[in-house]
Each structure stands twice: as C-alpha cells, then as structure tokens.
Amino acid sequence: xxxxxxxxxxxxxxxxxxxxxxxxxxxxxxxxxxxxxxxxxxxxxxxxxxxxxxxxxxxxxxxxxxxxxxxxxxxxxxxxxxxxxxxxxxxxxxxxxxxxxxxxxxxxxxxxxxxxxxxxxxxxxxxxxxxxxxxxxxxxxxxxxxxxxxxxxxxxxxxxxxxxxxxxxxxxxxxxxxxxxxxxxxxxxxxxxxxxxxxxxxxxxxxxxx
Amino acid sequence: xxxxxxxxxxxxxxxxxxxxxxxxxxxxxxxxxxxxxxxxxxxxxxxxxxxxxxxxxxxxxxxxxxxxxxxxxxxxxxxxxxxxxxxxxxxxxxxxxxxxxxxxxxxxxxxxxxxxxxxxxxxxxxxxxxxxxxxxxxxxxxxxxxxxxxxxxxxxxxxxxxxxxxxxxxxxxxxxxxxxxxxxxxxxxxxxxxxxxxxxxxxxxxxxxxxxxxxxxxxxxxxxxxxxxxxxxxxxxxxxxxxxxxxxxxxxxxxxxxxxxxxxxxxxxxxxxxxxxxxxxxxxxxxxxxxxxxxxxxxxxxxxxxxxxxxxxxxxxxxxxxxxxxxxxxxxxxxxxxxxxxxxxxxxxxxxxxxxxxxxxxxxxxxxxxxxxxxxxxxxxxxxxxxxxxxxxxxxxxxxxxxxxxxxxxxxxxxxxxxxxxxxxxxxxxxxxxxxxxxxxxxxxxxxxxxxxxxxxxxxxxxxxxxxxxxxxxxxxxxxxxxxxxxxxxxxxxxxxxxxxxxxxxxxxxxxxxxxxxxxxxxxxxxxxxxxxxxxxxxxxxxxx
Numbered sequence: 001x002x003x004x005x006x007x008x009x010x011x012x013x014x015x016x017x018x019x020x021x022x023x024x025x026x027x028x029x030x031x032x033x034x035x036x037x038x039x040x041x042x043x044x045x046x047x048x049x050x051x052x053x054x055x056x057x058x059x060x061x062x063x064x065x066x067x068x069x070x071x072x073x074x075x076x077x078x079x080x081x082x083x084x085x086x087x088x089x090x091x092x093x094x095x096x097x098x099x100x101x102x103x104x105x106x107x108x109x110x111x112x113x114x115x116x117x118x119x120x121x122x123x124x125x126x127x128x129x130x131x132x133x134x135x136x137x138x139x140x141x142x143x144x145x146x147x148x149x150x151x152x153x154x155x156x157x158x159x160x161x162x163x164x165x166x167x168x169x170x171x172x173x174x175x176x177x178x179x180x181x182x183x184x185x186x187x188x189x190x191x192x193x194x195x196x197x198x199x200x201x202x203x204x205x206x207x208x209x210x
Numbered sequence: 211x212x213x214x215x216x217x218x219x220x221x222x223x224x225x226x227x228x229x230x231x232x233x234x235x236x237x238x239x240x241x242x243x244x245x246x247x248x249x250x251x252x253x254x255x256x257x258x259x260x261x262x263x264x265x266x267x268x269x270x271x272x273x274x275x276x277x278x279x280x281x282x283x284x285x286x287x288x289x290x291x292x293x294x295x296x297x298x299x300x301x302x303x304x305x306x307x308x309x310x311x312x313x314x315x316x317x318x319x320x321x322x323x324x325x326x327x328x329x330x331x332x333x334x335x336x337x338x339x340x341x342x343x344x345x346x347x348x349x350x351x352x353x354x355x356x357x358x359x360x361x362x363x364x365x366x367x368x369x370x371x372x373x374x375x376x377x378x379x380x381x382x383x384x385x386x387x388x389x390x391x392x393x394x395x396x397x398x399x400x401x402x403x404x405x406x407x408x409x410x411x412x413x414x415x416x417x418x419x420x421x422x423x424x425x426x427x428x429x430x431x432x433x434x435x436x437x438x439x440x441x442x443x444x445x446x447x448x449x450x451x452x453x454x455x456x457x458x459x460x461x462x463x464x465x466x467x468x469x470x471x472x473x474x475x476x477x478x479x480x481x482x483x484x485x486x487x488x489x490x491x492x493x494x495x496x497x498x499x500x501x502x503x504x505x506x507x508x509x510x511x512x513x514x515x516x517x518x519x520x521x522x523x524x525x526x527x528x529x530x531x532x533x534x535x536x537x538x539x540x541x542x543x544x545x546x547x548x549x550x551x552x553x554x555x556x557x558x559x560x561x562x563x564x565x566x567x568x569x570x571x572x573x574x575x576x577x578x579x580x581x582x583x584x585x586x587x588x589x590x591x592x593x594x595x596x597x598x599x600x601x602x603x604x605x606x607x608x609x610x611x612x613x614x615x616x617x618x619x620x621x622x623x624x625x626x627x628x629x630x631x632x633x634x635x636x637x638x639x640x641x642x643x644x645x646x647x648x649x650x651x652x653x654x655x656x657x658x659x660x661x662x663x664x665x666x667x668x669x670x671x672x673x674x675x676x677x678x679x680x681x682x683x684x685x686x687x688x689x690x691x692x693x694x695x696x697x698x699x700x701x702x703x704x705x706x707x708x709x710x711x712x713x714x715x716x717x718x719x720x721x722x723x724x725x726x727x728x729x730x731x732x733x734x735x736x737x738x739x740x741x742x743x744x745x746x747x748x749x750x751x752x753x754x755x
Binding site: 001091092194 | 320323371372373374375376377378379380381576578580581582583616617618619620622625627632633634636637640662663664668671672673674675676677678
C-alpha cells in the first residue's frame with residue numbers, strides 16, 4: 001500500500017508530538033519525513049528509529065551544545081530533528097567552514113535540514129559519516145554509501161557531488177514496522193472520546209432526515 | 211482580521227466555484243456521461259466527465275439505498291445516499307471496480323494517486339420525496355418547496371489533497387486548471403449537482419413510468435448542492451496561514467483596485483445596479499434560525515435598503531465613486547453589509563481583478579524555514595504586529611482560555627472542548643496562535659534585542675511554532691486571525707464562514723456555534739448551458755447579466 005505525502009506528514013507530526021516533542025519540532029520532523037519520501041528514502045522508518053529512543057526522554061539532553069564549529073550532545077546522543085532545526089536556523093555558520101556534530105541518531109534525518117541550508121546559502125551542502133556522503137543543492141539529494149545508520153559522528157560542509165541522485169517519488173511506501181510505531185505514538189495525541197464530547201465537541205448530533 | 215469580520219465575508223468574483231465555471235466556459239470544456247448504470251431502487255454507479263483543453267476529470271458516483279435511520283450528516287457517519295471520487299482522467303472498468311470496493315465506505319477504504327477527491331452526500335429527505343413524487347405523477351415540484359431547502363442532496367465531507375490515499379496537491383498544482391485553490395473539489399461538487407439532478411429524474415421515471423416528466427430546467431437550475439460543515443474546517447485556516455493570507459490579500463487587492471477606479475462607465479454602473487437588484491431576491495431567500503445569523507440577516511437587509519437609497523442620488527460622475535461608497539459604508543452599514551458591498555462592487559471589473567485568482571494558491575514552500583539570523587528584537591516586533599492586543603490579555607483567566615481544540619480518538623475528528631470541564635488539555639492542538647505568541651513574547655523578554663533568534667530557539671524549542679508564524683506574517687500579513695480562538699465566546703462558525711465564502715458558498719445557515727449548512731452552485735448553469743454568458747453572474751440568481 002502506498003500513502004500520500006500528506007498522510008505521512010500528518011502521521012509524522014502527530015507521532016513526534018506523541019513522543020513528547022514541542023509542536024514546532026513536530027512540524028519540522030513531519031516536513032523532513034515528507035522531503036525524504038519525495039527522494040525515495042523511508043522517512044517513517046528513520047523517524048521511528050529516532051522516536052523509539054527519544055520517546056519519553058528528557059529532550060534537553062538531546063539538544064546540541066554548541067562550541068564553535070563543534071556540536072555535541074549534553075547527554076549521550078543528539079536528536080537529528082532538534083539538531084537539524086539548529087543547522088537550518090544557523091545555515092550561515094557553514095560559510096565559515098566544516099561543522100562537526102557528534103553522535104547524531106539516524107543522521108539521514110539531517111538531510112532535509114541541510115537542504116534548507118543549501119537553498120538559503122545557494123550552495124551545495126554535504127553531510128558525511130562513516131564513508132557515507134549525502135549531498136544536496138537545495139532540491140536534489142545524492143547519497144553515496146548507506147543512508148540508514150543508528151548513530152554516527154557527522155561532518156557538515158558546503159560543496160559535494162550530486163552524482164548518485166535519488167529518484168523523485170510522488171508516493172510514500174513506508175515499511176510496516178516504522179509505520180506501526182508512528183501510528184502507536186500518534187494515537188497518544190487523540191483524546192479519549194466521551195459521550196459528552198461526542199455531543200458537545202462537534203456541535204451536532206442531530207439526525208439528517210430533514 | 212477579526213473573527214466578526216471574517217464571519218461576515220461574502221463570495222466574490224475570486225471565489226473558487228466562479229473561477230472554475232469561468233475557466234470551463236472560456237476554454238470550452240466538454241461534458242459527457244459515459245456510464246449511468248442505476249437500477250429502479252436507485253442503486254448503481256455513474257461516471258460524469260469534463261474534458262478541458264489538456265486533460266479530463268471524471269466524477270465516479272455510487273448511488274446507494276440508505277435506510278433513514280442511518281442518515282447522519284456528522285462526519286462520523288458510516289453510510290450515505292451517494293458516494294463519490296473525482297478521478298484524474300477517464301476511468302477504465304478496472305478503476306471503477308477498484309473504486310466500487312473503496313469509495314462507498316469512504317474513510318474505511320483507500321483511494322489512490324489517480325483520485326483527486328473523495329466525498330459523499332445525503333438526500334434532503336423531505337425535498338427528495340416531494341420532487342420524485344411530483345415528477346413521477348407528471349407534474350413539476352412546488353417552487354416554494356424547492357426554495358425552502360435549496361438542494362436535493364448535501365455533501366457531508368469533500369476530502370482532497372492526499373486524504374485517504376488520494377493524490378497530493380503537488381501532483382496537480384502545476385496544471386493551469388488546478389493551480390487555483392480547491393479546483394478539484396469544486397469540480398467534484400459541480401458534477402455532483404449534475405448527477406443528483408439526473409438521479410432524481412431517474413427515480414421519478416422508475417416510479418412513474420410513462421407518466422413521469424423531467425425536471426423543468428429552470429427549476430433544476432435553482433437547486434444547488436447543500437453542504438454541512440463542522441469543526442474540521444476551522445483549524446484549516448489557522449494551519450495554513452500563507453494560503454489563507456493569499457486569499458484575503460487577493461480579495462483586498464481587488465477591492466483596492468476597484469476603489470482606485472477614477473470614473474465608472476455607464477455600463478459598469480448599470481451592471482452593478484442589475485446585480486444588486488438580483489441580490490435583493492437571493493438575499494431574500496437566505497434563511498436561518500440561528501439567533502446570531504438572524505440578527506445579521508436583518509442587518510444585511512437593512513443595509514441593502516440603505517444602499518438602494520444611497521444609489522438613488524449617488525453621483526457616479528464624480529471622482530472615485532467606489533471609494534466614496536466604501537467610505538460611506540464604513541459608518542452606514544453593518545459588517546455583513548460592508549462585505550456584501552465590497553464583493554458586489556468587484557463585479558463590473560473582471561478585466562481589472564480576475565487575474566488576482568492566480569495569486570491565491572500557496573506556491574511558497576520556503577516560508578516554512580525559520581530565518582535564524584533574524585534578531586530577537588525583530589521577532590518581538592513581528593509578534594506584536596499580529597498579536598499586540600494579546601500581550602496584555604490574562605491568559606490564565608478561565609474566560610480567556612475556556613476552550614481547547616483537540617482531536618478525538620474515534621474517527622479523528624477535530625473538536626472544541628471545555629478546558630475546565632473535560633480532561634482534554636493534554637491533547638490540545640496548537641490552534642491558539644494569540645496565546646502562544648504572548649507566551650513566546652514573554653519568554654523573549656530576557657533576551658537582548660540583537661541576539662539571533664536561533665540562539666533563543668535552541669533553548670526554547672517550545673516557541674518554535676510561534677516564531678515560525680511570526681516570520682511568516684512578515685510576508686503574509688493577512689495570515690493571522692487577530693482574535694482569541696480559545697475564548698469562552700469564540701464562534702467557530704466565523705472561521706467556517708470565512709473559508710466557505712472563498713469557496714463561493716451562499717445561504718450560510720449556522721445550526722449551532724460550530725457547524726453550518728450552506729448551498730453551493732445554486733442557479734449555476736449545468737454543463738449543457740455553460741457558456742461565457744452564463745458562467746459568471748449565476749450566483750446572483752435568475753435574470754440576465
């Protein structure tokens with residue numbers, strides 16, 4: 001079964017919120033997942049890999065502590081959504097040279113944010129780890145090496161090659177496990193229905209036989 | 211951008227239904243009905259196709275035999291009188307079979323990238339029975355009965371943009387005929403109206419045999435498609451600030467252009483007067499029992515009387531007549547009347563304003579990115595431009611945050627609850643931009659003006675959505691509702707009305723503070739009558755242009 005991008009985006013937003021993230025970062029995670037699917041990467045699986053670890057954690061420990069061009073976690077590992085958001089917010093810093101970011105969980109989730117930086121800078125941006133290079137010019141994504149990895153130290157630079165571009169897709173094909181976890185987390189954002197809310201909340205409750 | 215004002219908006223030349231009918235007429239779209247396979251009980255399927263210059267679109271309709279006790283216009287219903295999908299192209303038999311397994315169960319099924327919308331409709335039982343009965347006996351239905359209800363079926367949801375597996379907006383957004391907002395959904399409803407007319411005649415023929423007659427085209431034309439809209443639509447305009455900005459900004463730009471017309475020609479004035487006379491009749495047919503709308507209708511009718519008196523002696527030869535009329539209206543008319551006039555005075559000026567329709571789509575995905583280099587001081591300023599009034603509100607006072615928007619577990623339906631009476635606060639959706647802007651503003655107090663906002667956001671990701679909205683408002687000044695969307699006094703129907711007016715809906719009839727019935731395409735030409743002459747002013751009811 002394929003899903004529309006709107007469906008995976010909406011699911012990712014709810015799941016991220018359900019895992020305890022603030023709404024703004026949930027929006028970023030959702031756009032990131034959508035962007036990855038448009039470039040044939042299973043964004044739900046990557047996000048599920050992250051949320052399985054960060055669910056319920058103290059997210060302040062998952063945010064980067066910035067020390068010049070070196071970003072490191074306060075705790076053990078970095079959240080790629082919070083880190084990616086900072087990477088996009090601070091795209092200008094890439095003009096000064098390489099950025100080293102330690103212990104990023106599911107680092108391919110940084111790629112959509114690198115894309116926003118690339119577009120802003122009007123330059124290519126590459127994120128690299130363990131022999132993998134993911135490069136973007138603000139639109140296309142090229143990945144040389146393995147896209148999916150649980151955790152890695154990452155280098156972010158301007159420039160890079162687009163010689164292994166991912167194909168553009170218009171549908172998402174999420175693997176069942178990641179999808180199931182996101183659906184589970186998303187359900188936490190739904191209020192249990194009560195008889196009162198059924199009647200009052202939606203305002204109607206009338207027959208349509210007129 | 212106050213809710214009261216948004217809740218008084220009227221359709222205009224830039225409404226999405228009218229953009230569609232004008233385009234179909236201008237481009238000479240061809241209509242056909244390749245399938246109509248419905249039995250004497252009214253059960254079966256039909257396909258209605260409109261073919262434009264480059265592509266065709268088909269409504270695939272399924273007619274059902276629904277027991278009365280299952281007829282509910284709540285979005286959580288599970289069965290309907292008729293169900294529909296708008297197919298991208300002309301469906302093959304295999305497509306129709308696939309849709310037959312999925313469309314009749316709506317949310318419980320799946321559609322595909324070949325479908326652009328999914329929808330359903332229920333009969334107005336009273337009018338349906340009357341019309342079928344009359345036609346079956348060889349006579350026309352009672353005009354008063356038709357006007358009393360206004361439609362034979364009302365849709366209870368029209369889903370587009372990727373819902374339930376349908377094609378995403380991006381798939382069609384670059385097509386000229388689909389670039390303006392909601393064109394697929396509007397086409398779906400346009401064809402639904404044709405199907406409903408055909409079905410009522412078919413049922414009358416099945417019941418009456420040789421005695422049965424067809425519905426007089428003049429009567430058929432009066433009928434629109436009803437719609438019941440609940441809370442699901444209200445969050446939409448908050449969740450799409452750039453898109454909603456573009457709707458408002460283009461209408462405001464159209465008004466500004468017409469106010470800038472130095473001299474009105476005799477033809478322009480004559481058209482305005484003719485349409486006003488027709489509007490007197492259509493506003494006269496507008497019924498509601500909701501006390502808020504009853505008062506507003508009373509005011510609107512008085513406003514139209516006042517406008518007619520003004521026009522008696524109005525000097526259209528002096529400079530800037532429309533601008534003078536708007537200035538007069540600011541003191542003389544209610545908000546309903548002001549917005550009615552603003553929409554009506556655009557009518558003679560299609561050549562001046564219709565190009566603005568192209569600016570109503572949201573083609574700016576980059577608006578999502580936060581500019582982290584913007585200073586904290588600048589963000590504070592932006593927050594104050596949209597929400598300055600909200601900074602002094604006591605957001606802990608019950609009356610100011612009495613409500614909370616949430617999504618229910620069953621059917622995933624957006625709801626509005628009582629924060630202090632129901633256990634819903636942990637599930638609250640981010641649909642109170644004013645409160646959240648005030649919170650972000652308060653958190654920023656401790657930060658120096660010249661600090662980049664990126665540093666603040668790294669420490670305070672909980673304000674990220676508010677900072678994003680503030681930056682969006684920089685390029686989308688009409689993106690924010692300047693009102694409290696969680697107050698004890700909020701009327702969600704104001705948000706529904708704002709959105710539906712841009713669709714081109716009429717006859718707003720609130721049934722409570724949070725759902726509304728409307729009419730779509732009443733008096734519009736059916737495909738066989740669609741022409742440049744009929745495509746535009748149909749919304750004002752019968753009578754020549």
